Amino acid sequence: MREMAAWTTALPLLLVAALVTVEDMISAPSCEMSGHAGGDSSNPDDLKVMMVADLLLQGSDAGFADVYFRDLFISKFFKKSYERFKPDMLLVLGDISARGSELTKSKWSTVLQQFENMLGPFVGLPLHIVLGDRDVGRCNKLDERFVSQIASHLPGLDSAGCSAFEIGNISFVSLNAVALLCSNNALRVGVEKAIERESVDLRTQMKDATREATEPNAERASFSFASWRDNEMASGSGPVLLLHFPLHWKTRSNSGMINVVEEDLWHYTSEDLRSSEDRDMDLGPYEFKHTLPLNATEYIFQALKPRIVFSAHAHSFCDHAHSDGTREVTVPAMTWAARGNPGFVVVTFGQNKAVTVNKCSLATESQVAMAYMFIFILSIATILVMRWSHV
Template sequence: MVWLRTVSAIAIAFLLAFEEWVSVPVCKVVPSTTTNHVPFRDNPDDLKVMIVADLLLLGSEAGYVNHFFRDYYMSKFFQKSFETLKPDLLLVLGDVSAKGSELTKSKWVSVLHQFYKILGPFVDLPYHVILGDRDIGKCGDLDVNKVNWIAHKLPGLDSSGCGAFEIGNISFVTLNAVALLCGNSSLRFDVEKAIERESLELRGETEGATKTINDYTNFGGANNNFLWRESNALSGSGSVLLLHLPLDQTRNEHYGGIDAFKRSSSSFIEGLNVMPKSRELIGAGLYNLLHTLPLNASEYILQALKPRIIFSAHRHTFSDHVHADTTREITVPAMSWNARDDPGFVIATFQKTGRAGSISYCSVARESHILIVYLSIIVFFCLLCLKG
């Protein structure tokens, strides 16, 4: 059966070549809708950031399919992205775990072990992880002590899940967006304090005058009034803002996607929520992809922090949105086959001076395509064996 051995060798060589080819991400620059599109030129001094979201890992509760197939390819995706794109920083925008809010500490440790194993070469690279609603739970079952414990297991987060850091002369601010939904939670107050600290620092840098505004609307579900200070700093003069939940976008004038098409806010948001039925339930019930921060909380954040750009997640799908004050918000797609068949991520390049930079949407292989290749080879061998 020399011919069968020959065919087997060819098939194995094909699979090895296929795995290498399919693991390389395909990236496309997304032109900004707020500035004239000028070709961006890479500079060695620029900061290149790989931004992923919604890994939805299961840790010790993962089955054989996840351990020996999905995790294997996810690890290859990270490795090839590292080799081909050469990022300087990795950001993970929450939902590392599919159902972390239900896990014991020992099971959470297994999720972290799975996470570090998948990261591969990125473990030696600066990286930052924020908290998502799958990681810490919804307001009804939000455990402050557990949030503190998880936050301390991740680099750069304080006990409330917020953080601030600077790399390559670019500053980043992380907010625990989930806590901002939670009424009179102590975590929410801690997040508001973090916003105020960053706002004070921004006002100190710009020496802008401030005034007090009475906000009479419901912020984060609390039926009480509060005061915020409005900064005269220019829009876009603050840090890069990292969130899990997107800001409210009901007052947006338009959405822009990778195909630069325009739709109404409601219709596009509804489109983001469409996914196969088999992927709607992950861990603890239906995943509400329409969840955003309340309108007044969103305006508070925009006014107080004047972010240079915002990166959010949660919706599993890429979108490029411009707020009324011209702040650009990029929603990063899920990088998990547990969430959708066509995962992806974002590459952001920042220049040390000015707001100029580039955003690229990167896609990785569809699970269905890889399965089709494997099944085709199996069927081919079965047919050969029957004919032999």
């Protein structure tokens, strides 16, 4: 009887231990390296960046389940990810809001507050947020003043929603890819000016470095603006490029044929032409035909020669090389609203130019629900056993 009493006394402690263990397991990310790092990247001065996308936050419109279940677990995901990787920076590749283009200024503030409440230990880190289509709207709703207003509340963005910054000796260029889909608008002109400005700066730096190496005592040569088509920089010699939409790319079918991925998101795809109410009901994965047009992609490649490209929007992970060898990594959605497997990437930029990409997956909503159902059943069983032991 004493042994039975001791065992039943220990049951609550075992239940608590099981709860802690299960919660730790379902909130911890499962990660694996994608591709090859291209060399040993273990220098303590390497830059480690966590990249997330498509959080699709509801702000003041968030329901009870969002606030007390989904948001709570996203917060735990952030905390566990920070504890594991200790990143130096956080990047959000667009669609931080589920329907930001329909929100007032005050409601946008609640979205940002909701996001900040999730960050936990990330609050003190450098942060950059890219604009997505759900943040600022589709072409027929794209408003220059609204974009400028939203951009003014996000770190480092100019009035067109673009940015160029450097951290840990790594140069980044962030573009408003939504505007590049829309012809004949002031925002697109602003984005193209940002691209040209960065292209000129990159070529000036390269020209100065080359001249100083060959003629160390010579005066700095004057540099006049040249067309982006004349850019002779090598592929991969430019900055890290951050976008919401993936660039235009090609796929190879099982038969070996090359298929061009359709790029026209706004006119030929029914997925994004539905009403906002319908989209809120079904936020499933996009297909990879939602990409920037071919001409915009070629323009970016020629002008910037990006070292590597990071994009989002597709709600799923992809790691591939373009025809010129440029690597593009598409970051999965970090939300259960997308109906896929939520996740993120952690990227290490090595001092030896190596780039290591870790793809991380998070527990799905159904997995979390099943885990708590297991704990619930275990709790009921514990109560019944304890009552039986006292009979």
